[in-house]
Amino acid sequence: MNIQSGKGVRRNRSELFAQEEQSDSEENNVPPVTEVTPREEEQEQEHEQEQQDHRPMKKSRHNQYKSNRTEYEYALPEEQSKKSLLRNNKSTANTSWEVEQFNKASQLPLSNEDKIIENNADDYEFVFDETQFVNYDDPDILSGDEEQESLDLTSAFNNEIAELRKNLPVYNYRADFLTTLENNQVLIVVGETGSGKTTQLPQYLYEAGYSQNNLAIACTQPRRVAATSIAARVAYEMNVKLGHEVGYTIRFDDKSSKDTVIKYVTDGMLLREFLTDPQLSHYSAIMIDEAHERTISTEILLGLLKDIIVTRPQLKIIIASATINAEKFSQFFNNAPILNIPGRRFPVKIHYTKSPEANYIQAALTTIFQIHTTQPEGDILVFLTGQEEIETMEEALQDSIGKLGDQIEPMLVCSIYANMASEVQSKIFNKPPPGTRKVVLATNIAETSITIDGIKYVVDPGYVKQNKYNPATSMESLVVVPCSRASADQRAGRAGRVGPGKCFRLFTKWCFYNELDANPTPEILRTNLTSVILLLLSLGINDLLKFPFMDPPSKQSIIKSLELLYALGALNSKGKLTKTGQKMTEFPLDPILTKCILMSSKFGVTIQICCIIAMISESSNLFYRPKGKAELADARKAQLHHQLGDHFTLLNVWRTWKDYGYSKEWCRDCFINYKTLQRSKNVYDQLIRLCKKVGLIDSVQETRGDDEDRMIQKALLSGFFMNVCRLSRMGDGYVKLKGSTSGCFIHPSSALYKTKPKLVIYYELVLTSKEYMRCCSIVDDKLVREMAGHYYASKG
């Protein structure tokens, strides 16, 4: 979301504030509404939807086992009893992934049998530089000390599970971990993939008594699916029912209770917990997992934790990170000790090109065929930057395959990117027919979020499409940049999951070490900070420039956000939170969107605005356009267009979907992403609950007057008053009413693309091939004067 808040805001301060104080006092007159808890069935439904979200992946894997092979084939004979133990457990639905990890891990001693013959690698010499052996594990440490003291595992443990747990690399470090933590408040753990840290460390803490006195142990994850599946695994290991002693809390799904002593949460969720319990007094230990990913929530959590460890000397903090930035975390926490735990992964050989490749698409294409014609079986994963590139590559591949015909073994090409219909997505998890090699073309989604079985070869051009927010122009830009070394290593690691693998980097070794950044730019330096700043202010952190950020965002970025919050009435002239601001923190939304909702009750369109807002942040991947059916998809979409623009189109989509009984088939017919709509429905339900809570509405009865459209326009303008553009007198470009003068254009996906109305409001400004306004609707001068006069009264 992009906002322009310039000097004019300051000049209009008194006027704006007067208006806001008035509305605040009006809000005070609203009788308090008791908090509405969601009905059981709603929760059920939400959970059902959540399960469905995971289903394609899980389901296809189950099918795989049924149709092609059993898990036993992976295992050593002596491991079979353990497998059957895992397999027969029906109490947790989410264990299959974990079971697989265990099977693969225990298969490790076999890895020599799969060793790729060196001669094959020599065939590459004319293309690739000398290979560099990258060892992801350390055999010396792994073979370690077998004479561990026997641990007193509690009686509830099944011996076989205890055995499996002891076989994890992390087990050898159990004593070290607990002792170091006893003597230090903060501990950095470097645990590579397959070390078992995420499932084991919280259990060690529990066994060591950290959950006594009604306290709990929390472990954060950046992704929802990780929180749920790991919690299920740990509940299983501890032989308890998920949601009792071991649970998880993610948005729209809470499987935890008073008895929960080990809780897996998304990092964003733990951040929200600060609002109700600023000392996190319920926890004795907090583990921040995957800290190296530096998500914005993790970043803020780290700063807040650094604060509260001073007042809570008993609280223990564990930061789990990848090798590459462990030192930085240690320094951040006053040189906290670092504990290294080796992982258990298969080795991956890295090949570099001898000279830089001018056309990486062409180079990737060539490499795919070289692998296919010279290397033993195993699927190929290719990292590309986006949908367009993937489609181009798929076409080129199919073309070549067609031309080569019988001259090569069969090859199956499939693609994956986030904005792809889920039916088509699941294709990538299917096992190809015998003798056929699968080639998966993927975006970054395959780097961390999804795991595809059977990958032995990775082709990495070394690029990524990255989003960057510019606070000065309040514009996002989406540009292709070289990826980081950490990212490249993560991609390479994807080849070493089922056996030893190979990674072909389409850049030189020199480039890797000299031109790539060590780490990706942390999210906090690339995003609009308005929501985060509102959150920090609501936690009483007023001196934002002194907040301990690991990488402090620019002063300008913070000031821009403060100005915007002031313009929205969330802050008063002294920089303190107003009642409006306090209400805004209740909503998990950008403050501009919350402002629209808060004002909507004045115009009697709260329900409508909640629909629009619930969909708007997902609106860029609501519709999809499959190659070959693009025109049909456009035509179907056009039927849902509203003449007033995209906000109204979203409302149209919502209402039509509802009329069709929230049908999945209808979505498919209209080329609409069903999962996106489901997510929006969850958000909508949450927003309605919150609206009731803060007293904006008392029923979900939608009132639809003759002037509904105009009321919606007013509510939207009350939040987006700074995002108004006028059609320029020459050409088809638009210019902001106030602020930057450079021209921008209506995005081709907009309902208004051909109409080109005189005045529009937009949701966001994105720089891709041009400066595009995304999600636009028509407004008129009268509306702008009425709703945004305070902002446009002065020259800007």
Add this chain to the structure above:
DNA sequence: TAGGGTTTT
């Protein structure tokens, strides 16, 4: 004439 990936009591 076209959107990398996450996520929020």
